[in-house]
Amino acid sequence: MNKGKYTYLLMTIPALLLFFIFHTYPALNGVFYSFTNWRGFGDWEFVGLKNYINVFKDSRALDAYFFTFKFAVISALLVNILSLTIALGLNAPIKFKKIFRALYFFPNILSILIIGFIFNYIFGKIIPPVARSLGLEVLSRSILGNPDLAWIGVTVVAVWQAAAFNTIIYLAGLQTIPIELYEASLIDGAGKWKNFWSITFPLIAPFFTINMVLAMKGFLQVFGLILALTGGGPGRATESISIIIYRGGFKGGEFAYQSANAVIYLIFLVTISILQIRFLQKREVQL
Amino acid sequence: MKTKKNNWIITLFIFMGSLFILFPLYLSITTALKTPQELAESRLAFPTGLHFENFITAIEMTNFFNALKNSFIITVSAVSITILTNSMVAYAIARNMHKKFYKGLYFYFISAMFIPFPIIMLPIVKQTHTMGMDNPIGIIFLYIVYGLAFNIFVYVGYIKSIPLSLEEAAVIDGASTWVVFWKVIFPLLGPMNATIGILSSLWIWNDFMLPLIILTKRRMMTLPLVQFVFQSQFSTDYNLAFASYLMALLPMIIVFILAQKWIISGVMKGGIK
Numbered sequence: 001m002n003k004g005k006y007t008y009l010l011m012t013i014p015a016l017l018l019f020f021i022f023h024t025y026p027a028l029n030g031v032f033y034s035f036t037n038w039r040g041f042g043d044w045e046f047v048g049l050k051n052y053i054n055v056f057k058d059s060r061a062l063d064a065y066f067f068t069f070k071f072a073v074i075s076a077l078l079v080n081i082l083s084l085t086i087a088l089g090l091n092a093p094i095k096f097k098k099i100f101r102a103l104y105f106f107p108n109i110l111s112i113l114i115i116g117f118i119f120n121y122i123f124g125k126i127i128p129p130v131a132r133s134l135g136l137e138v139l140s141r142s143i144l145g146n147p148d149l150a151w152i153g154v155t156v157v158a159v160w161q162a163a164a165f166n167t168i169i170y171l172a173g174l175q176t177i178p179i180e181l182y183e184a185s186l187i188d189g190a191g192k193w194k195n196f197w198s199i200t201f202p203l204i205a206p207f208f209t210i211n212m213v214l215a216m217k218g219f220l221q222v223f224g225l226i227l228a229l230t231g232g233g234p235g236r237a238t239e240s241i242s243i244i245i246y247r248g249g250f251k252g253g254e255f256a257y258q259s260a261n262a263v264i265y266l267i268f269l270v271t272i273s274i275l276q277i278r279f280l281q282k283r284e285v286q287l
Numbered sequence: 288m289k290t291k292k293n294n295w296i297i298t299l300f301i302f303m304g305s306l307f308i309l310f311p312l313y314l315s316i317t318t319a320l321k322t323p324q325e326l327a328e329s330r331l332a333f334p335t336g337l338h339f340e341n342f343i344t345a346i347e348m349t350n351f352f353n354a355l356k357n358s359f360i361i362t363v364s365a366v367s368i369t370i371l372t373n374s375m376v377a378y379a380i381a382r383n384m385h386k387k388f389y390k391g392l393y394f395y396f397i398s399a400m401f402i403p404f405p406i407i408m409l410p411i412v413k414q415t416h417t418m419g420m421d422n423p424i425g426i427i428f429l430y431i432v433y434g435l436a437f438n439i440f441v442y443v444g445y446i447k448s449i450p451l452s453l454e455e456a457a458v459i460d461g462a463s464t465w466v467v468f469w470k471v472i473f474p475l476l477g478p479m480n481a482t483i484g485i486l487s488s489l490w491i492w493n494d495f496m497l498p499l500i501i502l503t504k505r506r507m508m509t510l511p512l513v514q515f516v517f518q519s520q521f522s523t524d525y526n527l528a529f530a531s532y533l534m535a536l537l538p539m540i541i542v543f544i545l546a547q548k549w550i551i552s553g554v555m556k557g558g559i560k
Contacts, residue, residue, distance in 0.1 A: 004463070004464040007379075007463065007464035007465050008379040008382070008383055008389075008464060009379075011375050011376060011378070011379040011468075012376050012379045012380065012389070012392060015372065015373075015376045015435065016392060016395075018428075018431075018432050019395075019396065019399075019432055019435055022411070022414075022428070022429060022432045022433075023399055023402075023407065023432060023433065025410075025414075026407045026410035026411045026414055027402060027406050027407050027410075029410040029414075030406050030407065030409060030410045031406075033409075033410070040409075040413075086301075086304065089297050089300060089301045089304075090301065092294050092297045093292060093293055093294050094293060094294055094297050094298040094301055095293045095295075095298045096298070098548070100301050100302075100305060101551060102543075102547040102548075102551065103305045103308055103309070104304075104305065104308065105547070105550075105551055105554075106308055106312075106543070107308060108489070109489060109493075109539050109540070109542075109543045109550075110493070110536055110539065110540075111492075111493040111495065111510075111511045111514075111535065111536065111539075112493065112495070113493075113495045113511045113514060113515060114511065114514055114532045114535055114536055115311070117514065117518065117528070117532060118311050118314065118315055118529075118532060119311065121314075121318075121525060121529075122311065122314065125330060125525075126314070126330055126331070129330075160307070160308075165554070168551060168554050168555055169554075169555075171555065172555035172556075175555075217401075220403070221403055221404065221405075223495075223496055224495040224496060224511075227495075227515070228515070228518075241405070242403075242404075242405050245405040245408065245409070246405070246408065246500075249408070249409040250409070250412070250500070255409055258409060259406075259409060259410075262403070262405045262406040262408075262409070263406065265403055265405060265406065266402060266403055266406050269401065269403050270401050273401055
């Protein structure tokens, strides 16, 4: 079996090397430069923790963290509630089931960047005239141009697309529930509402955990949608963390500084994911 | 049980919800087919005639077929090499999980799922540039490597459920590990290969971030990136802009219409895993 041992090594070593060179090494490189004052070119020297301290004093960075977190929590919750509702509808005995299932998955196949451009037009040119004729003051101008409301626009579009994928995952989950369970509770005289909370939701809970964690992780990294929809504006109202790292790092000569920001971002993301998994799994057991 | 009867109230709600999904598509199609005058009269009405000149202008302006070719080459190459290589790595890991090295390797790969891309973003641009990889070949490489984390997770889970007895029979017949993988295991991975293929295609075809930072030359750009680069030139010519968006979306829409049953069941299988 010695021959087999070498084959297994041959199958994995190239992947290990490539993964190290193109994933681990640049990540370590980023950590390394976060302790320097490199601008992306020219000379540099070590500055210790200066970059890290400065990130916490930087109102632009703090605003981005606050915006990204708020956006991610609200979007993830909305996506999951909406997706589960749609999935329940699609799982019910309805007409044209297959067609609707395909339709609801449709947003998932589209480029988020182009979706952003299309919705930018909808918010800017379609909704305002309609709102004016209905006397809705708030929507009579593009909400993407309002620093206090622009995040709502971003959330709406993010939910519009992300619900598609989550709906299909919930639908897959619902179809694993044996129908006999419902038949039994029907005999016991349980109503639809009770059925949902006592049968459907507990059994779908593992999917809820996964969907919440994945949705949060995706939304915390929002990038293309923001560039297309608001460009981070108005002003800096909708700048996400990825956007400031991209802009500051490539265009602002802040390579080292934004590397420090990226390390903080990594810790932020991992902490949230772990807390979420702990919290949601605890609930699963209780149910 | 009265399960056979259709529930019309839910059908109605589901139908109304689907209008929200179709509206942006309706708007894109009608806007792309209108002239600026028609658009000024009504933004929502159906176009009076079919004006394909927007599409022709967009094709010439953005060099559409070049971007289509780039997107196609990058997606097809990256996805096929991903399926062939990632499944093989996962096989070696899944069959050796009792050994420290392979177990460590497994966790090393999947822990990358929690590493946000921005921490790699700045250094990888410098690195690909120095290595001469700031081109389509380089980006294909990166997609194959960055997909590993998720793909290993899914493949290993699936391969573990394949009984060892199948392989043992082949080994007794004198087949090497290499032959066992390609002749016995790989054909059994069909459903997982489809799932990974679909998810990778959707990701790579629509990805915007990696092309944005890696592909700096205009002739190398992919479809989404071209829309971004030309956004300022479309300016307020919405007819032209929407014609261009629609064409960029169209290849995936066509694939989806042709293969939607297959795509959705592939994604569902990945979800249950």
